Amino acid sequence: MIVIQFGIHKSASSFLAQLIEACLIEAEHSVLRKLSTKPDDQFFAEHERFEQTKTKTVILKQHARPKPLARQKVADGKALVIASYRDPRDAALSVLEASEQERKALNNNKIAAIHTLDDAVDLIRKDYTAFFEWAKTERMTCISFDTLATDVETAIGVICRSLNISASSKNVASLFSDKTKIQRFNKGKLDRHKDEMSFEDQARIMKRFDDYSEFVRSQEVSKANTPRWWRSLRDRIGIP
Numbered sequence: 001m002i003v004i005q006f007g008i009h010k011s012a013s014s015f016l017a018q019l020i021e022a023c024l025i026e027a028e029h030s031v032l033r034k035l036s037t038k039p040d041d042q043f044f045a046e047h048e049r050f051e052q053t054k055t056k057t058v059i060l061k062q063h064a065r066p067k068p069l070a071r072q073k074v075a076d077g078k079a080l081v082i083a084s085y086r087d088p089r090d091a092a093l094s095v096l097e098a099s100e101q102e103r104k105a106l107n108n109n110k111i112a113a114i115h116t117l118d119d120a121v122d123l124i125r126k127d128y129t130a131f132f133e134w135a136k137t138e139r140m141t142c143i144s145f146d147t148l149a150t151d152v153e154t155a156i157g158v159i160c161r162s163l164n165i166s167a168s169s170k171n172v173a174s175l176f177s178d179k180t181k182i183q184r185f186n187k188g189k190l191d192r193h194k195d196e197m198s199f200e201d202q203a204r205i206m207k208r209f210d211d212y213s214e215f216v217r218s219q220e221v222s223k224a225n226t227p228r229w230w231r232s233l234r235d236r237i238g239i240p
Contacts, residue, residue, distance in 0.1 A: 099112055
């Protein structure tokens with residue numbers, strides 16, 4: 001199978017990719033991870049063999065918006081998406097912190113090019129535009145940063161149900177009991193915006209994320225009054 005692991009930057013997306021791989025290996029699948037390839041026409045042509053097998057899986061880690069073919073493959077059930085998400089304010093703060101670390105390490109990448117909070121927010125806004133485009137395929141499973149940071153076994157259960165595999169949550173979780181084994185591990189701090197961001201900045205940022213706010217509020221909205229793709233997404237993340 002083909003698994004596209006989409007992630008908002010600094011939403012523990014690298015850890016989610018590790019968990020997906022570990023769950024598949026625990027379920028005795030062979031796994032190929034592709035960390036920088038884009039899900040374009042060439043990718044699907046080269047990996048078509050994975051569409052028909054249930055015991056061999058390619059995992060594609062992504063932050064990009066879906067191309068038309070990728071959307072179609074997911075909608076047709078030939079690929080699936082598992083995504084991580086995080087409060088935009090917290091994600092932006094973590095991106096800004098990471099940018100300083102990248103520059104200190106003399107790295108030259110798009111994270112290192114971020115210098116201000118507004119730069120970081122721009123990146124997260126692009127991420128959420130992509131997030132909701134993937135969601136419209138109606139085959140995206142979502143796991144929050146909070147769950148990945150605080151309740152790994154629950155995250156593993158969600159992954160296994162999405163992949164329709166059986167794996168021991170305890171066995172997989174034990175592989176990451178040592179935090180040094182988690183790729184790109186940072187503070188793992190929940191709600192960091194409450195301590196590190198002014199009320200004015202919080203309000204200003206959230207004005208740009210009406211879709212995210214609606215996503216969070218959707219638990220209070222009647223299913224009859226929401227689009228079908230949104231209801232599907234909400235059901236998959238367990239919001240009543």
